[in-house]
Structure formats: structure tokens, C-alpha cells
Amino acid sequence: MSPDDFPAGSVWLVGAGPGDPELLTRKAARLIAAAEVVIHDALVGAGVLALIPDGAERIDVGKRAGRHSKDQPTIDALIVAAARAGRRVVRLKGGDPAIFGRTAEEVAACRAARVPVRICPGITAASAAAASAGASMTLRDAARQLTFVTAHARTGATLALDWRALAAPGTTLAVYMGRSAAATVMRNLIDAGRAPETPVLVVVNASLPHERVVHGRLSALAFLTETIGERDPTLLLVGEAVAPYGGDLGDDAGGEATVSRQVATR
Structure with missing residues (x-):
């Protein structure tokens, strides 16, 4: 140099x-x-x-x-x-x-x-998370808008976001530092009109050997993050573009089926 x-x-x-x-x-x-x-x-x-x-x-x-x-x-x-x-x-x-x-x-x-x-500049976590899952963050005719938000709030403060705007159809939402706020994100997006069956992707320790990638649907987001440690950096992706392999998640009796995988250690 x-x-x-x-x-x-x-x-x-x-x-x-x-x-x-x-x-x-x-x-x-x-x-x-x-x-x-x-x-x-x-x-x-x-x-x-x-x-x-x-x-x-x-x-x-x-x-x-x-x-x-x-x-x-x-x-x-x-x-x-x-x-x-x-x-x-x-x-x-x-x-x-x-x-x-x-x-x-x-x-x-x-x-x-x-x-x-x-x-x-550097590669941001959302890009790495989508790449690890073999997913895109945009999708022609289905996801034309990409929004980055942080779930971090000052101690004692509520997560004050424009949930109606974030719940707009055709949007992929990337939530940084999302583990502890997963239940809040799930509840507020659904309340603002985002469909409960919207695909979600949870990526823990993106790009690292102990990375975990979990697919699911918005209505199960709180459940998908329950076992993630508080020290593990976690990124949430919400939207049609991140459906696994371009398919749907299927249904079980409760309508909350999830598909998960752990990335093999490299």
C-alpha cells in the first residue's frame, strides 16, 4: 500500500x-x-x-x-x-x-x-446471511424493495419503527441484532398486515464455521430464535425472496411448519 x-x-x-x-x-x-x-x-x-x-x-x-x-x-x-x-x-x-x-x-x-x-466498505451481514442460505434478498415481481433496520434500542426504550411501512408487500426486511427482538418483530409485522405465512430466514454467526441457518415462517419467528445464545450475532430476513429453494414451507396440523438446517462445519 x-x-x-x-x-x-x-x-x-x-x-x-x-x-x-x-x-x-x-x-x-x-x-x-x-x-x-x-x-x-x-x-x-x-x-x-x-x-x-x-x-x-x-x-x-x-x-x-x-x-x-x-x-x-x-x-x-x-x-x-x-x-x-x-x-x-x-x-x-x-x-x-x-x-x-x-x-x-x-x-x-x-x-x-x-x-x-x-x-x-465491507460485506454487510445481510448479504452474507442470504448467501449462506443460497437465497436472494430481491425477487423479480415479488420483492422489489430491501429495507435494513436494527433491532437494537437504547436501554429501557421501546423498538420504535414504522411497522406499517416495514410490513408492505414486496419488501424484504433485514433485521440486524434481531435475536432478542424476534417476538416483537413478529407481532408488530403481523399486526401491521404482513401475512403470518411470510417466509423468514434466521442466520446465526453468518459466514463463520459454527454458522446456523434456519428457515421458517413469520408466525413462528419467536420460536425459531428461542435457543439462540445472547452472545451469538443473529440476523433476521423476512420476505418472499428468502423462501427455501424457492419453494413453500408446507403445512402441518397447526399451520406452523418450519424447515431448519445447520450449516456443515467448513
């Missing part, structure tokens, strides 16, 4: 992708290899962290299941301080930095401090 691309005292916000190091962009890999300080999230895969040079300082600022190791102003201050010390700083974020990654706040902090900052 040219020194002009990553000068001393500058910051790159780098998308680490969903976890599999082979899904990193070539640019992301080069930036990580050139970094002197890497400030990383908890959701960055171990295989990606293994690419950090031995001499680089690693700072874990991860947030998991409501337990925050660092608040956002502290993270902003760490980034700025490392760059002001003349070091090449990579802020390494799971997925794509621009999707629910609080990138705007970190860019603003750098610019306020007159620290050069740039963004390297």
Missing part, C-alpha cells in the same frame, strides 16, 4: 465483513497489514483479527449483549488520540462501517480534530 494512501497520523474506518477473513476486500486486508493501531469491535471474526501485524497495538472496544466495554465518546477519543500521536489507525468494524456502525460519529470526531479519515 502506498504511504500516500495511509499516511502517519491518519485513520481508516475498515469494514471487516461478517467474520470469514476470505470475505475481506483486498483493500481492507492491506490496510490492516499497514496499521500501527487497530481499534476493533467484538463482532470482528477471529480470522480477521489474526491478520493484524504482531507489532500493532490492539484495542478491543466491543459491545456485546448490552455490556459495553467503551462508550462512543471514549472510542472517538481513542481514535483521535492515536492519530494525533502520529500513528496509522484502523478502526475495524464488523460488516460494513456505514450500516449501523456509528461511523458518522467517528468521522465527525476525526474531522473536528483535523485528523484525516477515510472509509473502506
Whole structure:
């Protein structure tokens, strides 16, 4: 990588992708290899962290299941301080930095401090989840709109979303951090008019060797997520495009049949 691309005292916000190091962009890999300080999230895969040079300082600022190791102003201050010390700083974020990654706040902090900052995009979890299931997120004549939302809310706050808009037919809905909110998502979408039999896809640890992929229908979404651990990153996809293998889910006596599979360990 040219020194002009990553000068001393500058910051790159780098998308680490969903976890599999082979899904990193070539640019992301080069930036990580050139970094002197890497400030990383908890959701960055171990295989990606293994690419950090031995001499680089690693700072874990991860947030998991409501337990925050660092608040956002502290993270902003760490980034700025490392760059002001003349070091090449990579802020390494799971997925794509621009999707629910609080990138705007970190860019603003750098610019306020007159620290050069740039963004390297990455593969977002929704893309990896659909790929793992062999599914598409759009479908001609059936799914012309794709909406990303986060199910994360501030502690004590309700999940305030426009459920009527999200329940619109022809929409594929990707719900990030969706495990704990699955019952709320199910109930509100159905109440807003989304059909109970709408296909859903639940993907846990997308792209990693211990990934799980579960197909079902919207009316069973709460059940499908019951056994998922609170530390396992979970993405929900809702819509006709994610029906398994392009087919329906069948029916049992209760009308709640589900089809599930565990992805074989790679």
C-alpha cells in the first residue's frame, strides 16, 4: 500500500465483513497489514483479527449483549488520540462501517480534530446471511424493495419503527441484532398486515464455521430464535425472496411448519 494512501497520523474506518477473513476486500486486508493501531469491535471474526501485524497495538472496544466495554465518546477519543500521536489507525468494524456502525460519529470526531479519515466498505451481514442460505434478498415481481433496520434500542426504550411501512408487500426486511427482538418483530409485522405465512430466514454467526441457518415462517419467528445464545450475532430476513429453494414451507396440523438446517462445519 502506498504511504500516500495511509499516511502517519491518519485513520481508516475498515469494514471487516461478517467474520470469514476470505470475505475481506483486498483493500481492507492491506490496510490492516499497514496499521500501527487497530481499534476493533467484538463482532470482528477471529480470522480477521489474526491478520493484524504482531507489532500493532490492539484495542478491543466491543459491545456485546448490552455490556459495553467503551462508550462512543471514549472510542472517538481513542481514535483521535492515536492519530494525533502520529500513528496509522484502523478502526475495524464488523460488516460494513456505514450500516449501523456509528461511523458518522467517528468521522465527525476525526474531522473536528483535523485528523484525516477515510472509509473502506465491507460485506454487510445481510448479504452474507442470504448467501449462506443460497437465497436472494430481491425477487423479480415479488420483492422489489430491501429495507435494513436494527433491532437494537437504547436501554429501557421501546423498538420504535414504522411497522406499517416495514410490513408492505414486496419488501424484504433485514433485521440486524434481531435475536432478542424476534417476538416483537413478529407481532408488530403481523399486526401491521404482513401475512403470518411470510417466509423468514434466521442466520446465526453468518459466514463463520459454527454458522446456523434456519428457515421458517413469520408466525413462528419467536420460536425459531428461542435457543439462540445472547452472545451469538443473529440476523433476521423476512420476505418472499428468502423462501427455501424457492419453494413453500408446507403445512402441518397447526399451520406452523418450519424447515431448519445447520450449516456443515467448513
